[in-house]
Amino acid sequence: MASDNPTGGGGTVALDLTDEQRRFLLCTLRYCRAGREDDLRTHPDHPNAGRWRTVADAYRRVIAGIEADEIAPDDLVRRLVRELADASDREEEYERVVFEHDALAALCEQIGAG
Helix, strand or coil: CHHHCCCCCCCCEECCCCHHHHHHHHHHHHHHHHHHHHHHHHCCCCCCHHHHHHHHHHHHHHHHHHHHCEECCCHHHHHHHHHHHHHHHHHCCHHHHHHHHHHHHHHHHHHCCC
16 A cells, blocks of 8 residues: 555655654645545545545655655655645745745845844
């Protein structure tokens, strides 16, 4: 089963995550996986159930990979992680926050405020 072998026997990527990053990622990915699993329990005959099962399994593989500090990512895993990163950036208004920070940091530097 893929979740028992996070590296999949193929090309692996060694992960170098801090404990804090690992905790955040595991919490977030477990939440995402639980959402798909809840959809499957609530609507097992839904036309998208097969897709939900595939996505839940991909989340399981990412979680197992983070726990093992290495993973063999496939296209689905890469897409899910990219979509999650993009959604987080949108929700947290990342571009606006970075712009505001840079503007304030530039002003501080220019007026000698640190």
